[in-house]
Amino acid sequence: MAEAQLLERTPATAGGSLLAVRDLHGWYGESHVLHGISFDVHEGEVVTLLGRNGAGKTTTLKAIMGILGKRRGSIVFDGRETISLPARVIARAGIAFCPEERGIFASLSVEENLMLPPKVRDGGLSVEQIFELFPNLKERLSSQGTKLSGGEQQMLAIGRILRTGAKLLLLDEPTEGLAPVIVQQIGHTIARLKRSGFTIVLVEQNFRFAASVADRHYVVEQGRVIDTIRNDELESNIDKLHAYLGV
Amino acid sequence: MFELLGIPPQALFGQLLLGLINGSFYALLSLGLAIIFGLLNIINFTHGAQYMMGAFVAWMLLNYLGINYWAALILAPVIVGITGVIIERLLISRLYHLDHLYGLLLTFGLALIIQGLFRNEYGISGLPYQIPSQLSGGMNLGFMFLPNYRGWVVAASLVACLATWFVIEKTRLGAYLRAATENPTLVGAFGINVPRLITLTYGFGVALAAFAGVLAAPIYSVNPNMGADLIIVVFAVVVIGGMGSILGSIVTGFGLGLIEGLTRVFYPEGSAVVIFVIMAIVLLVKPAGLFGRTV
Numbered sequence: 001m002a003e004a005q006l007l008e009r010t011p012a013t014a015g016g017s018l019l020a021v022r023d024l025h026g027w028y029g030e031s032h033v034l035h036g037i038s039f040d041v042h043e044g045e046v047v048t049l050l051g052r053n054g055a056g057k058t059t060t061l062k063a064i065m066g067i068l069g070k071r072r073g074s075i076v077f078d079g080r081e082t083i084s085l086p087a088r089v090i091a092r093a094g095i096a097f098c099p100e101e102r103g104i105f106a107s108l109s110v111e112e113n114l115m116l117p118p119k120v121r122d123g124g125l126s127v128e129q130i131f132e133l134f135p136n137l138k139e140r141l142s143s144q145g146t147k148l149s150g151g152e153q154q155m156l157a158i159g160r161i162l163r164t165g166a167k168l169l170l171l172d173e174p175t176e177g178l179a180p181v182i183v184q185q186i187g188h189t190i191a192r193l194k195r196s197g198f199t200i201v202l203v204e205q206n207f208r209f210a211a212s213v214a215d216r217h218y219v220v221e222q223g224r225v226i227d228t229i230r231n232d233e234l235e236s237n238i239d240k241l242h243a244y245l246g247v
Numbered sequence: 248m249f250e251l252l253g254i255p256p257q258a259l260f261g262q263l264l265l266g267l268i269n270g271s272f273y274a275l276l277s278l279g280l281a282i283i284f285g286l287l288n289i290i291n292f293t294h295g296a297q298y299m300m301g302a303f304v305a306w307m308l309l310n311y312l313g314i315n316y317w318a319a320l321i322l323a324p325v326i327v328g329i330t331g332v333i334i335e336r337l338l339i340s341r342l343y344h345l346d347h348l349y350g351l352l353l354t355f356g357l358a359l360i361i362q363g364l365f366r367n368e369y370g371i372s373g374l375p376y377q378i379p380s381q382l383s384g385g386m387n388l389g390f391m392f393l394p395n396y397r398g399w400v401v402a403a404s405l406v407a408c409l410a411t412w413f414v415i416e417k418t419r420l421g422a423y424l425r426a427a428t429e430n431p432t433l434v435g436a437f438g439i440n441v442p443r444l445i446t447l448t449y450g451f452g453v454a455l456a457a458f459a460g461v462l463a464a465p466i467y468s469v470n471p472n473m474g475a476d477l478i479i480v481v482f483a484v485v486v487i488g489g490m491g492s493i494l495g496s497i498v499t500g501f502g503l504g505l506i507e508g509l510t511r512v513f514y515p516e517g518s519a520v521v522i523f524v525i526m527a528i529v530l531l532v533k534p535a536g537l538f539g540r541t542v
C-alpha cells in the first residue's frame with residue numbers, strides 16, 4: 001500500500017517507548033488547547049491521563065489519533081513520526097480510538113458495528129474472544145447499534161477495536177455514566193487486555209477506577225503534563241493528586 | 248368492454264404504465280441524489296445534466312463507434328461516472344469545509360455549463376435513438392398493450408435500484424458507506440479511506456443517473472435539456488422521500504410515478520403539479536420526508 005510508505009522510519013527514539021509525545025500543541029479552530037504535552041507510554045503499559053474538565057485530555061487522544069484539526073510537535077509511535085499523517089494511516093499503523101461518546105453507528109447493526117473497523121495487522125482478538133469478554137454482545141448481534149444500553153454500547157465500542165490488531169488503544173472515559181457493576185466489568189477487561197499485551201492510554205475522571213487499572217498516571221493541566229505519579233506511589237501522593245484534581 | 252369508475256381499462260393501465268416508467272426514472276435519479284447527499288452533504292444539481300450525458304454518450308457510442316445499446320448500458324455509466332470522479336476530485340472536494348450552499352451553486356453552475364456545451368454542439372431539436380431490435384414490438388396482456396421496451400425499462404430500473412439497496416444495506420462496503428454518512432471522522436480513525444469512499448460514492452451516484460439516461464434514450468429523444476426538465480420533479484421526489492434515505496427514494500420514486508399516472512387519468516389538469524402538491528403537504532406534516540430520519 002502506497003500510504004504505508006509515507007510512514008517514515010525514524011531512528012530509535014525515547015528509549016523503548018511505544019508512544020513518545022513531545023511538545024504537542026493542538027488547536028480547536030482558533031483556540032489553542034494543548035500547550036506542549038510530553039509523555040511516554042511503554043509497550044504493555046496502562047497509562048491514564050488525569051485532570052480536570054477542559055485540561056486537554058480528550059484533545060490529546062484526538063491529536064494522537066490524528067483527528068484534531070491542527071496539531072504540532074512530535075508523536076512517535078512504534079518508531080515512526082505520525083504528527084503529519086492522516087488518521088487513516090495512523091490507524092493502519094496500529095492505534096485504535098474509542099471515543100467518549102462511544103461512536104456507535106445508528107444505521108448499523110451490532111454485528112456491523114463490531115465488524116466495521118478493518119484489520120490493520122495480525123494479533124487482534126477473534127470475535128469469539130470478544131464475546132468471551134462481553135457475552136451480552138453475542139445475544140444482540142442483529143439489534144440496531146444504538147438500541148443497546150449505555151453499558152453495552154461501551155462494550156461494543158471497546159470490543160470492535162480489539163479485533164483490528166491495533167497495539168495501542170486510546171480509551172476516552174470508558175466508565176462515564178455507567179453503573180458500578182459495568183464499570184467493574186470494564187476494569188476487568190482492561191486488566192485482561194493488559195495481560196494479553198495491549199498498551200492502553202486511558203482518559204479518566206473516575207480516579208478510583210484509574211487507580212485500579214493503571215501503571216502510571218499523567219496529570220494534565222491547561223494543556224500540559226504537570227506531573228507523573230506511579231500507581232504504587234499513589235497512596236503517598238494522594239493529597240497532591242487531590243489538589244491537582246480539585247476533589 | 249367493462250369500465251372502472253367510468254374509465255376504460257386501456258386508458259387506466261396505459262397511464263399507470265406511463266406512471267411506472269416515469270417512476271423508474273424518478274427512482275433511479277433520486278436514489279443517486281440520496282446516496283450523494285447522504286455522504287457528501289451536497290445537493291448534486293448536476294444530476295440532470297449527468298442523466299442527459301448518459302443518453303448522449305450512448306448516442307455517441309452508437310453513432311461514432313458503432314457500439315450497440317447493450318454495451319452502452321454498461322459503458323456509458325462507466326464513462327459518465329469517471330467524469331463524476333474527476334469533478335469530485337477537482338472541484339467538489341474543495342468545498343466540503345464550506346456551507347452546503349457552495350456545493351449547490353457549484354453543481355448548478357456545472358449543470359448549466361454541461362448543458363450549454365451539448366446545446367452548442369448538438370442543438371436542441373433532439374437526436375433519435377433506436378429501440379434495440381430485441382426489445383421492439385410489444386405484448387398484448389389482455390387488459391392492455393405493453394411495449395417490450397417499456398417493460399424492460401421498469402424491470403431494469405427496479406433491478407438496479409434493488410441491487411444498489413442491497414449493496415448499501417447488506418454488504419461491508421455498504422456498512423462503510425452508512426457509517427461514514429453518520430461520522431466520517433471516526434470511520435477515518437478506523438483506517439478506512441473516507442476521501443476515496445466519497446469519490447467513489449459520487450462516481451456511483453452519477454453512474455446511476457447516466458444509466459437512467461441510457462434507458463431513457465430510446466423513449467425520449469436525446470436532447471441537451473432532457474435532464475433539466477426531469478430533475479426538478481426528481482428533487483421534489485427526494486424531498487418527499489426524505490433526503491438521504493435509500494429505500495425511501497426508491498419507494499417514493501415509483502410511488503409518485505404511479506400517483507402522477509393516476510392523476511392523469513382522473514384529473515389530467517392536475518398531473519403536472521400533483522407531485523409538488525404532495526411535496527408541500529409532506530413538508531408541512533413531516534418535514535424530514537416520509538422515510539427521513541429526524542436527527
